[in-house]
Amino acid sequence: MRSQMQSILLTGVLALVSGLASAQSSAGPAALTVVQPAMECEKLAAVDISQAVGSPTHITAAVAVKDGKPAPYCQIKGYVEPANRFEVRLPLATWTQRYVQTGCGGLCGNIGLMLSNPHGCMPATNGELAIASTDMGHNGGMDGSFGARDYQLRVDFAYRSLHVTALAAKALIAQFYGQGPKYSYFNGCSDGGREALIEAERFPEDFNGITAGAPAMNFTTQNSFYHGWNVLANLGPDGKPLLTADKLPILHKAVLDQCDAADGLKDGLVSDPLNCHPDLSVIECKPGQDEKSCLTPAQAKAARELYAGAHDAEGNKLTLSGPLPGSELAWAGVLIPPPGVPFVMSRMISTGALQNLMYEKNPPAGYTLEKDLKFDRAAFVATTRLHALYDATDPDLTSFATHGGKLILWHGLADPHISPLNTIAYYTAMQNLLGKEKVDQFAKLFLFPGGYHCGGGEGPFDFSLMQAIMTWVEDGQKPTVLVASHSAGSGRGPVAGVPPGPGGHGAGPGGPGGPMEESASAKVDRTRPVYPYPFIAKYKGTGSIDDAANFVEGEARPASPKQLEWLGSGFFAPHYEIWCEGKGTELVCKNPAQK
Numbered sequence: 001m002r003s004q005m006q007s008i009l010l011t012g013v014l015a016l017v018s019g020l021a022s023a024q025s026s027a028g029p030a031a032l033t034v035v036q037p038a039m040e041c042e043k044l045a046a047v048d049i050s051q052a053v054g055s056p057t058h059i060t061a062a063v064a065v066k067d068g069k070p071a072p073y074c075q076i077k078g079y080v081e082p083a084n085r086f087e088v089r090l091p092l093a094t095w096t097q098r099y100v101q102t103g104c105g106g107l108c109g110n111i112g113l114m115l116s117n118p119h120g121c122m123p124a125t126n127g128e129l130a131i132a133s134t135d136m137g138h139n140g141g142m143d144g145s146f147g148a149r150d151y152q153l154r155v156d157f158a159y160r161s162l163h164v165t166a167l168a169a170k171a172l173i174a175q176f177y178g179q180g181p182k183y184s185y186f187n188g189c190s191d192g193g194r195e196a197l198i199e200a201e202r203f204p205e206d207f208n209g210i211t212a213g214a215p216a217m218n219f220t221t222q223n224s225f226y227h228g229w230n231v232l233a234n235l236g237p238d239g240k241p242l243l244t245a246d247k248l249p250i251l252h253k254a255v256l257d258q259c260d261a262a263d264g265l266k267d268g269l270v271s272d273p274l275n276c277h278p279d280l281s282v283i284e285c286k287p288g289q290d291e292k293s294c295l296t297p298a299q300a301k302a303a304r305e306l307y308a309g310a311h312d313a314e315g316n317k318l319t320l321s322g323p324l325p326g327s328e329l330a331w332a333g334v335l336i337p338p339p340g341v342p343f344v345m346s347r348m349i350s351t352g353a354l355q356n357l358m359y360e361k362n363p364p365a366g367y368t369l370e371k372d373l374k375f376d377r378a379a380f381v382a383t384t385r386l387h388a389l390y391d392a393t394d395p396d397l398t399s400f401a402t403h404g405g406k407l408i409l410w411h412g413l414a415d416p417h418i419s420p421l422n423t424i425a426y427y428t429a430m431q432n433l434l435g436k437e438k439v440d441q442f443a444k445l446f447l448f449p450g451g452y453h454c455g456g457g458e459g460p461f462d463f464s465l466m467q468a469i470m471t472w473v474e475d476g477q478k479p480t481v482l483v484a485s486h487s488a489g490s491g492r493g494p495v496a497g498v499p500p501g502p503g504g505h506g507a508g509p510g511g512p513g514g515p516m517e518e519s520a521s522a523k524v525d526r527t528r529p530v531y532p533y534p535f536i537a538k539y540k541g542t543g544s545i546d547d548a549a550n551f552v553e554g555e556a557r558p559a560s561p562k563q564l565e566w567l568g569s570g571f572f573a574p575h576y577e578i579w580c581e582g583k584g585t586e587l588v589c590k591n592p593a594q595k
Contacts, residue, residue, distance in 0.1 A: 029098075029470035041074035044076055068089070068127075095128060132165060213454055217426055219391050258279065320563075350369060415452060423447075
């Protein structure tokens with residue numbers, strides 16, 4: 001966890017640029033009264049909240065943690081049948097009437113209670129929040145095997161676990177304090193970002209404010225074609241990887257040489273990767289050139305295919321894109337095996353999901369990507385039949401907005417796990433359906449140049465996310481800019497042999513390790529304003545390029561309609577969701593919107 005010194009430093013940096021970010025500094029979360037517990041913590045173990053949850057719910061433990069951080073809390077553990085484990089932490093003396101539910105990464109299977117970007121938000125750093133999370137209905141890691149043995153676990157992972165956890169946590173809050181929360185928030189990244197959008201789309205009254213980072217909203221294509229293509233497009237005839245980790249700096253430098261200055265400033269970041277189309281022929285090996293300093297023709301071809309993303313023989317896109325230019329240094333461990341480490345996350349994720357989750361009837365034992373994954377229209381149709389169960393791409397958030405909900409979407413532009421084009425496509429679909437003016441009243445999208453998956457990267461990617469959403473919900477001040485910082489010596493970014501996880505580096509936000517840790521010696525070396533999509537930051541022309549105060553809002557650079565075309569374009573449509581029950585290894589589903 002970040003040291004207190006680092007939090008103070010980041011807060012000070014944000015204060016220095018308060019003129020740029022009035023939404024972050026001039027207002028803030030409302031001043032709410034501290035509410036003391038109305039009963040002893042341990043007595044919650046005997047409370048039955050099943051009626052409030054709507055399903056049999058069991059409390060397995062309730063213990064007062066007197067040395068809890070950042071403040072003492074009551075720790076409650078339990079589960080909603082069949083197996084939706086949850087943990088709730090209720091402050092013993094500092095609760096200011098707010099509830100935050102956190103998401104998890106990958107395919108979940110564990111409970112994580114760490115917030116994404118909480119610094120600068122006093123209710124979070126002071127321990128004033130009631131907080132809860134769930135394992136999404138199953139124990140285990142990334143192989144998806146839970147989806148093979150009991151299809152109700154698929155339903156719980158898809159959406160149900162989120163809602164019953166929210167109901168359970170709010171019922172426990174009401175019991176413990178004698179009142180429910182005044183404001184409720186959801187904070188998630190990666191699959192946690194998908195979970196955040198599931199809440200906004202399916203359960204619009206659960207939360208007042210939602211932050212969805214790098215959302216895996218296109219779950220059915222993300223965990224099949226996207227990651228499967230990453231593996232297969234990089235294999236040579238001998239079955240070994242073509243592009244290796246030692247070549248990534250060469251590739252990244254070529255991208256920077258061609259695209260860094262496209263935004264008017266050469267700063268080591270690709271701020272507009274959607275319009276970056278690097279010519280890799282310039283780094284292809286010439287006759288007699290040492291192959292350690294260049295890419296072989298086969299490696300260059302593999303890189304081009306990775307950028308292009310999964311497509312069929314006619315060029316029809318099966319995913320919106322591959323990783324964007326500028327993300328190359330984050331490919332190690334995700335797309336490309338690090339030296340001496342036989343670990344590629346893309347293979348693990350896609351194989352497990354395709355074997356156990358994607359199809360109503362799982363494929364026979366022995367399924368492999370090389371033998372069984374096809375990239376054609378027929379395979380696309382077959383693999384996405386459960387889109388209406390898992391995906392979170394409904395752009396009609398009318399109910400959420402009518403309820404007063406606010407949504408902040410955010411994504412690192414150098415994310416190797418999930419292309420930011422997914423988030424851009426979703427936000428664009430919202431605007432096309434509801435109108436830009438209406439969407440602007442309740443939803444914002446922020447894209448961070450050089451930001452990796454849920455955190456880390458070469459660009460400034462630490463920002464006051466919780467402060468921004470609370471200020472918007474509680475004081476009505478929408479975020480017009482977020483000031484992000486980057487720290488030298490933080491240890492953030494790729495680590496040899498330890499690939500970034502689908503919820504961040506390692507396990508990531510909401511995962512077993514929580515957010516990426518920073519060393520006590522970390523020092524902020526760059527700040528930068530990030531404006532709502534499609535606007536980018538523009539350097540004033542004077543002063544340090546590492547100081548956010550020397551930037552203003554620049555031109556709008558939206559994605560073109562053609563960039564957002566793919567075989568799944570129709571997924572961004574209202575009211576497609578099915579609601580299901582698992583009966584052994586069968587799903588019984590209905591869509592209330594269809595007569």
